[in-house]
Amino acid sequence: MSREGEETASLWGGRFEGGMAPAMVPLNLSLDVDGRLWRQDIAGSRGWARALGRAGVLTEAEVSALLAGLDAVATRLESGGIPAGVEDEDIHSLVERLLTEEAGEVALKLHTGRSRNDQVATDLRLWVRDAVSDLDRAITDLGRALLHLAEQGLDVVMPGYTHLQQGQPIRAAHWALAPVWPLLRDRARLRAAAEAAGVLPLGSGAVAGCPFPIDRDALAADLGFYAVTENSLDAISDRDFLADLLYAGALIGVHLSRVAEDLVLFSSAEFAFVRLSDGFSTGSSLMPQKRNPDVAELTRGKTGRLVGNLTGLLTLLKGLPTGYNRDLQEDKSLAFDTVDTLMLVLPALAGAVATARFRPDRIRARLDSQLWATDLADYLVHRGVPFRRSHEAIGRIVRLAEERGVGLQQLSVDDYRSIHPSFEEDVHDLFDWDRSADSRAVPGGTARSAVETQLAAARRALGG
Incomplete structure (x- = not known):
């Protein structure tokens, strides 16, 4: 096949004399x-061919020939992929060349009034909408896996941590549900990216718009867009929708x-x-006993490239003058890369969560009485003690238990009263893990009642 500068291979070579410099070819x-x-x-x-037909630029026969030719090109690419060794500059020139092979001379009319600038912007927007659908399904699968894990932990009380220090007792289901809500916010951000991509740039031409009477609203409806861009200069260079996608992906x-x-x-x-x-899980090549959580570590590691892709795009966009560059x-x-990475990680993490199991015996063994x-x-507050006074008194009780090397439940009522007179015989009723968790029913x-409500809300949000 001939190279750039020759009519059969280039979409733009007529103005140039000679071929492209060898060092420029791979960069281009x-x-x-x-x-x-x-x-x-x-x-x-396909949409552009129909729009040219509605505008009277193409005859019905020409539109039909182009649509049939594009169907044939799609069949070729679907069955065989992009042929190895082709020298086409980009996907647009490849499709046009294959269309010419299938439909003949009429293929050369398809690019009337259209630029690769508005063409690629349209392609990307269509791709974003498809990608968002795939990501949404994968995130939903992970959310449902977390729901499944939460259901196992409804009656398991575990330490709740702040600063990686034990803070208060919580239900294991509450912990498993905590990531569901960020994932639901992620789905909303993805939908916003898809909506931002739903504005049609096609018909903007290279910079100044289209000189033919294209009905852009009809074209938008034909391609599934809800509106058309308002400014051709902005339309060809707008990548905000990609930034939205990559921000959602990074988060x-x-x-x-x-x-x-x-x-x-x-x-x-x-x-x-x-x-x-x-x-x-994976093992070690040296230590036979190891069970390594590589699925989690690899997931954690992939986040760096997702954040890097967002940074890369913003850096790419920040210095561009108005118009296509x-x-x-x-x-x-x-x-x-962002979408591919997420579509690699999400199913693996969902599978790991769906097959994970709580270990209630080990959890109970780790519950420290200081929880x-x-x-x-709160017991003292219910008896009219100001919280700051109560806080200080319990701090002293904790110190007393530590000095004696016992748990809080092992201190006597007299020990408690020596710190504050409001303690009564029923203080030992507090020392029940389920009771502690259930006291926070807001x-x-x-x-348990609040977690059940949360589970139901999460199921509805995830569609099952």
Whole structure:
């Protein structure tokens, strides 16, 4: 096949004399990256052919020939992929060349009034909508896996941590549900990115708009967009919707990393609250006893590239003058990598969570009596003691128990009264883990009733 500068291979070579410099050729090529947009490119081209027909630029026969040719191109690419060794500059030139092979001379009319600038912007927006649908399903699967884990932990009380120090008793279900709500916010951010991508740039041309009477509103409806762009200069260079997607992707990564960190900690011998299944654990080449939580560690590690992709795109965009600039060729690899990474990580983490199991015996063994300290402070508040006074008194009680080397439940009523006279015989009724958790029955709390309400709300939000 001939190279750039020759009519059969280039979409722009007429103004140039001679071929492209050898050192420029590989820099100029993008098919290895944007080739995955072939479905979107064909979809946009079908819509554009119909729009040209409605505008009277093409005859019905020409539109039919182009649509049939595009169907044939789609069949070729679906069955065989992009052929090895092709020298087309990008996916747009490849599709046009294949269309010419299938439909003949009429294929050369398809690009009337259209630029690769508004073409690629349209392709990307179509791709974002598809990608968001895939990500939404994968996030939903992880959310449902967390629900399944939460259901196992409804009657398991575990330490709740702040600063990685035991704070108050909570139900294990409450811990398992905590990541569900960030994931639901992630789904909302993804939907916002898809909505931002739902504005059609096609018809903006290279910079100044289209000189033919294209009904852009009809074209938008045909391609599934809800509106058209208002300014052709902005339309061809707007990548805000990609920034929205990559921001959502980076934050998803952060949320997944936090889930992963919990799994690493809680599956360790020091905690042993959770056991990951063998299918999502690995061993050591040296130490036979090891069960490594690699699924969590790999998930945690992938977050760096997700954050990096967002930073890369924002850096790419920050210095561009108004209008299309070739720098934007770099946007696709960042977006593709973010989605590919998430679609690699999400199913693996969902599988790990779905097959994980709580270890109630190990959890109960780790419950420290000092977790009841806040309950003791609340006990005094219920008897009219100001909270700050109560807080100070319980601090002294904790110190007394530590000095004696006993648990809070092992101190006598006289010990408690020596610190504050408001303690009565019923103080020892506090020392029950379920009772402690159930005392926090407000919406969003860790009482069993509140957690059941939360489970129901999460099921509704996740659709089952």
